[in-house]
Structure formats: C-alpha cells, structure tokens
Amino acid sequence: MKKVSTGKRLFRYALLYKRTILIALAMLTFAVGAELTGPFIAKRMIDHHMMGIEKPWVEVQEKDDQTVVYKDQLFKKKETISESSSVGSNELQIVQVGRSFYVTAEHLPYDGERSISGNTLTIKNGSREVSYEVNKLSSQELLAFYQPEIRPIVMLLSFYVGLLFIAAIFQYGKTLLLQKAANRIIQKMRTNVFEHIQRVPIQYFDNLPAGKVVARVTNDTEAIRELYVKVLASFFTSGIYMTGIFVALFFLDVKLALITLLLLPILIAWTVLYRKFASKYNHLIRTRVSDINGMVNESIQGMTIIRAFRRKKQTINEFEVLNKEHFTYQNKLLSLNALTSHNLVNVLRNIAFVVLIWYFGGQSLTAAGMISIGVLYAFVDYLNRLFQPVTDIVNQLAQLEQARVAAERVFELLDEKGEEVNVEQLPRFEGNVEFKDVSFSYNGENDVLKNISFTAKKGETVALVGHTGSGKSSIINLLFRYYDINRGMITIDGMDTSEIPRQQLRKHMGIVLQDPFLFTGTIETNVSLDNPEISKETIREALRNVGAERFIKQLPKQFEEPVLEKGSTLSAGERQLISFARALAYDPAILILDEATANIDTETEAIIQKALNVVKEGRTTFVIAHRLSTIRNADQILVLDHGEIVERGNHEELLEQKGKYYKMHQLQLGKEMVNAG
Structure with a gap:
C-alpha cells in the first residue's frame, strides 16, 4: 500500500472543516481586495483630481459644479464636457513649474522638462x-x-475608509474562523492519537518511554496547531495578497509586472533550499524534546530512588547533555533562519526598487509623459505592499518545517497497527481455560514459554509458582492477549482466543496486579472506572467484600474520598484492596491475581483471603504467588522453571513429590521460622 505524504494527510484533516476554512478564505479575499483598492484610489486622486487641473480646459456657456470662473469666463475640463454642451472658442491649460502654477491659452502637444523665464514657459x-x-x-x-x-x-x-472598516471586520472574522478551524483540527487529531494509543499492542510501549508518547500527543500536536493557525493563515493571506497585487500591477504596467513575477521562482527555489537544511535540524530538535520529556517523566517516577541513592548530580548531568544538544540544534536553526529571512527579503526589495527606478527613470520619464505620477505612486505602493507577504512567507518557513516534522512523528504513531474496537456482545464465559502446547517468545528468537499445556476448569483456582523469569506473568499476558502466541493454542470454553476480539475477550476477565494502578478521581470512580453499567451499590458492595470498608470509614469523604495520581495518599495495602474491589465489581468469569498479596501486611492478607474464598465461587482464578502460604488451597499448582511446567498438583501432592515445590516450601518455611524467632 502506497504511503500517503504528510502534506496530504494534513490537508485531509483540514478538509474535515472545509466549510469554516472556505468561509474564512472568502472573507480574507474580500478584505484583501478592499485593502488593495487603496493605491488605485490614490492613483485616481492624483491623476484625475490633484494633477487633473493640468488637463485641457475649454470655455463653456452654462455654469455647474464642474465649472471654474477665470477672467470673468466659465471654464470646464474638456474630458467632463458632454456632446450636447455648448462650448466657446477660448481654451487654456494649467502647468506646474516648481511650486508655482501658470496658465497658457494653448494646449500642450507633449510634455517634458519644464522651465520658466518671466512669462515664457519652455x-x-x-x-x-x-x-x-x-x-x-x-x-x-x-x-x-x-x-x-x-x-x-x-x-x-470616504469610500476607501468605508472599505477599510469593512475589511477590518472581515479580517477579524477570518482570524476567528481560521483559529476555530485550527483548534477543531487539533482537537480531532489529539483525540485520534489518544484513541489510537488505546488500540496499539502492548509491546509498542515496551520500547517507547511514556514521556515520548506524551510528547507526541501534546508538544507535537501543538506544533501542528501553529501550522494551521499561523503558517497556513500567513500563506493563504500572503498568497491572496500577492495575487491581488500582481493583478493590480498588470493593470498598471504589463512589462514591469512581468519583471516582478521573477520573485515567485526565487521564493520557490529558496523555500526548497531552506527545507533541505531545516528539516534535518527540526528532526533532531523534536527528537531531543521527546528525549527530554521521557527523561523528565522517568525522573519524576523514580524520584524516591534518585534521592535514596544520591543520584541527583548524575541525573542533572544526563539531563544537561540532552538540554545542551537541544540548545545546539536550536542555535543552528536560528542561524539558518537569520540568514534566510530578512536578508533575503531586503535583497529582493532592493533589487525590485533598482529595476523600478531604472524602468521609470530611464525610460518612461523621457517618453513624452507616458507614465503619470499617479501610476508611479501606485506602483511604488504596490511594490512596498508586495514585500510584506513575502516577508511573512519567509518568516513562517521555520514554523512550517517544525510543524511538518511534528506531523511526521504524530502520523508515525497513527500508522502503528492497532486493534479495531469491537462492539459485538459475547456471552459471559463459563471459565474453562486450556493451554495446548503453547510456546512464546518476546523477541522472536528465545522462547520464554515452551510447550505449556494445562487445563483450568470452571471455578478452579490455578496457582503459578516459580523463580523470577520462569514464565508465570507471560502465561497471563497470553491469556489476556497482550501478546499473541507463536505456536500452540489457548481456548476458553472451547473457543480459540486468537479468534475472539480482544475487547470481548477481556470483558469477562479481571486482573489484580502486584503494584496496583489508581487513577485521579475518587475511590468509587477507581472501582467502576466510570463504567455506567456498574451502580454505586455494586461498587460499595465490592469494597465491603474485600474488607476495604474498614479504612474507608475513617476517611473524611469515605467512598467519595479524592484519589491523587497513582493513589499516592493511600498505603500499598489500601490501594490493593481498591484494586481487588475493581476486579470484583466487573464480575469477571476469569480472575487473575498477579502476586496481588506480595505488598500486603499479614492482617490485610487475612482479610483478602477471607474475601477471596467468597468471590472465587463460580470463577476460574489464576494466582501468581511467591508466598506459597497464599496458594495452599489452590485446586492446581503449576511449578514453572525456565518456561516449562516441571511439576503440577495440589499442595499436598507436590510436597509428597519432594521436588522443586518442596524445596521452595521448605526454604520459605525456614525463613518464616527465623523471622518468627
């Protein structure tokens, strides 16, 4: 499949709000048109009204608002006389020499260098x-x-002032609509990115720090917002301004307008050259911003470790390396921008005025008055106006490149293969789980699970034990389909899990992790996760069942007590109880306890164990545990070693075998006796 360019994808986002953008551009076109009438109005005022008195005058018989009394005779400009008007025999023409005006009884056949000597004009x-x-x-x-x-x-x-007033209103409307469209586009893009983050496979986050993902959702999309608000607005405005100015220049003088058109290929060539160098720096800058975000996020998460192990200085040094690299690339980009922005515009402006002076001074002013002062004024005015949009375009090239690079990074995330959201309803599982000769590797080379086979029947409790890295958590990851197996098959109620949509598969499964994660909100919202299908009574019943009511009653707002990020104001045991209640409130057919009691004190563990004996009824429960005392009553215990099941049976059977489980039990029993002593 052919990859769509970044520019086209940005354009497609703009098309989502094309109506608003088109209205804004229409308002912009009118505003620009109104503003650009200024030099034409000035030209008419100069040529027809200020300098117009030098045009031929003839004697008339009837007086009106266009006639002038001179030497007791009525005179009127020849160009304003209608065919039906009666005219006299006298004529005159006014001529300006220096700051004085003179009148002659003849019409001048041509113009040129004027001089006065007494009453004689030469x-x-x-x-x-x-x-x-x-x-x-x-x-x-x-x-x-x-x-x-x-x-x-x-x-x-008055007409021009009125046009400017209307133009100001339309400029305001244009700015408002373009910014509104830009904000809508970025809102849509951020929603798409955040939704896509929920769909990408878990392994995507294994190699990408959270801070870098955050940078793409916030920093990069903000850079793209500037593209729509400032860059595109400037480009549209400048494009319409330049088009209007070139049209006006062609009306004034075709030859000189053709010469000024040479600005366009120069601008295009300069833009291509600029992007070639700026793209490299912008990629490096955005990467360093992402790295800085990642490091800041990691430092905040690990602040206790940094301070406990006195790593403050080293962490600052590591941050400063990234910060210095970001500073260096920013400076290089600033140097490039300084070289290419105002310098380019000033050079082009000066060249244009040299051409203008040469053209008018060297040719037109010696050609019998072919070029009027009004035309000269209008041309200079338009030429001055032409370089404002040129300056805007050149100055926005840096922002354009930053936005383009940011867009590439955002679209790179959106291009990650995601899981389609499935809304089909799947009946609640019975809870019969079977692993059939399952093998799995995270990197595609080294198997972490090898030929795993076992059956967990409805209502059974299956415990997974073994040393760190033996494959316990990997079995749960495969059961949840966080990863897909390489070989073998996993079935639930006889259905192949690889053919069940992930959302529906997980809908009837619950999990409690060793380090529970709580979201900002309240205790109640952390249990329901704002699921409207879970009532308040269900939430509170779940909290009572796991024994959380004991500490909740002591809180000022009880069930509605605010919870900060990660539940930092609660103890590990309290967070774990809320996590248990969350799993129970969703009434899963399959419940997974991933070392859920590892960080809980003995008293809290006793409360949870009592609650679990109730909630496990009718559910298939998988327990990952290092403390063997917590799985004594499990229906089936699987002992793993280097990705293989080396022993299986209940607690008594495994003790009788005197194998790995027996050694682990004896070792823990010895530690407990030592601790007790």
Missing part, C-alpha cells in the same frame, strides 16, 4: 523644444481651479 523633450506665453496663477485663482475636485476627493477618501 518645454524640452529630447531634440524638441517649444515655448508658450503664460500667466502666473494667484492662490485664490489656483484654489478656484481645485474647487471642483474637492468633492470627488472627499468621496473617494
């Missing part, structure tokens, strides 16, 4: 030269010629 354009008799305009006369332009200028400015 215009030079290349080899051509022409002179005109002119009169200097007074301030009042000049103001009269500008008077018809005031209203259109005010209207244009």
Whole structure:
C-alpha cells in the first residue's frame, strides 16, 4: 500500500472543516481586495483630481459644479464636457513649474522638462523644444481651479475608509474562523492519537518511554496547531495578497509586472533550499524534546530512588547533555533562519526598487509623459505592499518545517497497527481455560514459554509458582492477549482466543496486579472506572467484600474520598484492596491475581483471603504467588522453571513429590521460622 505524504494527510484533516476554512478564505479575499483598492484610489486622486487641473480646459456657456470662473469666463475640463454642451472658442491649460502654477491659452502637444523665464514657459523633450506665453496663477485663482475636485476627493477618501472598516471586520472574522478551524483540527487529531494509543499492542510501549508518547500527543500536536493557525493563515493571506497585487500591477504596467513575477521562482527555489537544511535540524530538535520529556517523566517516577541513592548530580548531568544538544540544534536553526529571512527579503526589495527606478527613470520619464505620477505612486505602493507577504512567507518557513516534522512523528504513531474496537456482545464465559502446547517468545528468537499445556476448569483456582523469569506473568499476558502466541493454542470454553476480539475477550476477565494502578478521581470512580453499567451499590458492595470498608470509614469523604495520581495518599495495602474491589465489581468469569498479596501486611492478607474464598465461587482464578502460604488451597499448582511446567498438583501432592515445590516450601518455611524467632 502506497504511503500517503504528510502534506496530504494534513490537508485531509483540514478538509474535515472545509466549510469554516472556505468561509474564512472568502472573507480574507474580500478584505484583501478592499485593502488593495487603496493605491488605485490614490492613483485616481492624483491623476484625475490633484494633477487633473493640468488637463485641457475649454470655455463653456452654462455654469455647474464642474465649472471654474477665470477672467470673468466659465471654464470646464474638456474630458467632463458632454456632446450636447455648448462650448466657446477660448481654451487654456494649467502647468506646474516648481511650486508655482501658470496658465497658457494653448494646449500642450507633449510634455517634458519644464522651465520658466518671466512669462515664457519652455518645454524640452529630447531634440524638441517649444515655448508658450503664460500667466502666473494667484492662490485664490489656483484654489478656484481645485474647487471642483474637492468633492470627488472627499468621496473617494470616504469610500476607501468605508472599505477599510469593512475589511477590518472581515479580517477579524477570518482570524476567528481560521483559529476555530485550527483548534477543531487539533482537537480531532489529539483525540485520534489518544484513541489510537488505546488500540496499539502492548509491546509498542515496551520500547517507547511514556514521556515520548506524551510528547507526541501534546508538544507535537501543538506544533501542528501553529501550522494551521499561523503558517497556513500567513500563506493563504500572503498568497491572496500577492495575487491581488500582481493583478493590480498588470493593470498598471504589463512589462514591469512581468519583471516582478521573477520573485515567485526565487521564493520557490529558496523555500526548497531552506527545507533541505531545516528539516534535518527540526528532526533532531523534536527528537531531543521527546528525549527530554521521557527523561523528565522517568525522573519524576523514580524520584524516591534518585534521592535514596544520591543520584541527583548524575541525573542533572544526563539531563544537561540532552538540554545542551537541544540548545545546539536550536542555535543552528536560528542561524539558518537569520540568514534566510530578512536578508533575503531586503535583497529582493532592493533589487525590485533598482529595476523600478531604472524602468521609470530611464525610460518612461523621457517618453513624452507616458507614465503619470499617479501610476508611479501606485506602483511604488504596490511594490512596498508586495514585500510584506513575502516577508511573512519567509518568516513562517521555520514554523512550517517544525510543524511538518511534528506531523511526521504524530502520523508515525497513527500508522502503528492497532486493534479495531469491537462492539459485538459475547456471552459471559463459563471459565474453562486450556493451554495446548503453547510456546512464546518476546523477541522472536528465545522462547520464554515452551510447550505449556494445562487445563483450568470452571471455578478452579490455578496457582503459578516459580523463580523470577520462569514464565508465570507471560502465561497471563497470553491469556489476556497482550501478546499473541507463536505456536500452540489457548481456548476458553472451547473457543480459540486468537479468534475472539480482544475487547470481548477481556470483558469477562479481571486482573489484580502486584503494584496496583489508581487513577485521579475518587475511590468509587477507581472501582467502576466510570463504567455506567456498574451502580454505586455494586461498587460499595465490592469494597465491603474485600474488607476495604474498614479504612474507608475513617476517611473524611469515605467512598467519595479524592484519589491523587497513582493513589499516592493511600498505603500499598489500601490501594490493593481498591484494586481487588475493581476486579470484583466487573464480575469477571476469569480472575487473575498477579502476586496481588506480595505488598500486603499479614492482617490485610487475612482479610483478602477471607474475601477471596467468597468471590472465587463460580470463577476460574489464576494466582501468581511467591508466598506459597497464599496458594495452599489452590485446586492446581503449576511449578514453572525456565518456561516449562516441571511439576503440577495440589499442595499436598507436590510436597509428597519432594521436588522443586518442596524445596521452595521448605526454604520459605525456614525463613518464616527465623523471622518468627
């Protein structure tokens, strides 16, 4: 199956909220369009209204809001006169020389370098030269010629201010919608990652520290959130801005617009080059962040050991090595960013303005006024605006690379093969368990279980004993299907467990571990695990059955007493009693006690043993125990040695055999007598 690229997968997540994103982009497009009308409005104000008085004027007979009184005659700009209007024979044109304005009775056929000598205006354009008799305009006369332009200028400015106000509203809406979509995307992604963590096989966590998994769920997804909130928003905004600016430039001057298009391949080439180097640093940075998370998590979990064995200095040194490596790679990335961001933009900006000056100064201004001041202003304005989105794009390249690398790590976790959640209902087991010639290896090379065969009938208690590493816990791991067997078969009520969905298999099984795990919540929620099918009465009955009520009654809030992470405020025995109650509340057909009484005092053990005699009725119970006194009443005891069953029988039968079990019993009996003495 072809692997889908990271970019495509991120795009698919964005498509989940495409409606919100498309509305935001539509609002952005309108806002950009409104903002980019500014130079065009300024161009019209300059060319048609401010510099427009230099256009030809003709005498008219009728007065309106566009006419000007000069020397007791009515004049109107030639371009504003309709065909039906009656005109006189007099004409004039206004010319600006320096800071003064002059009027001549003739229309200028061309423009060029202007000079004034007395009442004579001279215009030079290349080899051509022409002179005109002119009169200097007074301030009042000049103001009269500008008077018809005031209203259109005010209207244009009002129109532009109105557009900017609407654009601001749309910009706000765009930002709000894009951030809302980004937060939704990351919420969905985090949910997917967390759900997938629940489905990946147990062995996945054997080689991956918890801190590194946490880093992917929190740090990496947060980096991806920045991609949608900042990077993509900047890229979309910049893309629309640049598109609008290029369209405007083509309206103003096609040739110069084509030259400015050279910016695009330069940006693309720079982006490719940047990603080539930045990707390496970002991978190393994200890896070190993950390593730091893993070490911090491990240090917190093992804080008592670190302090007890005075490992504080060594632990700090180990952390500092990781921290220094992270710092080094961050600095290298910062150097790369500093080299490629503002420096690139400044170089491109300066080149663009050199081209602009050469083009307008060297060609247009000598070509009989082909380029107006309004066009020049608009072009400079658009060119300035063009480099803001360029700067935004270049500055976001670093964030883009970080997000891309983070996404690769998240998708790597999501690509781990998981177990599909099965909602089918499976009838409660009878509890008949059989191992048929089962062999198993964790690494695929060395078998930790070899040809294991035994039968546990409904209601029986089967004890597993043996030295550390003999395979006791491995049998339970296979029974729960935390791992799948390599050879042989395990059946429950005659059904092959490899063909039973894991969720349904475990639904009718309960387990109590040597080191019970309690979640943040209350005593009640730790028993029910918030399962709505388990009532409060069932919870409290389970706690009573295991004898937990004795210490619960002494707590301020009793059954609703808050439990901190891992049950740190409770003793080992109290945590174990709650763990027993949890297993019983789920009413399992098969109950596993994995050295469940190892950390419990003799008095608490007696309470649990009494409760177990009641709750084991009708259940198949597997007990892993080092203390042989706790399994004296087991129906069947399996003695394991290096992954093989070397002895089997009940307590009395095994003692009579005088084998490994007998030696273990005698050894423990001797220790107990010594301790008693």
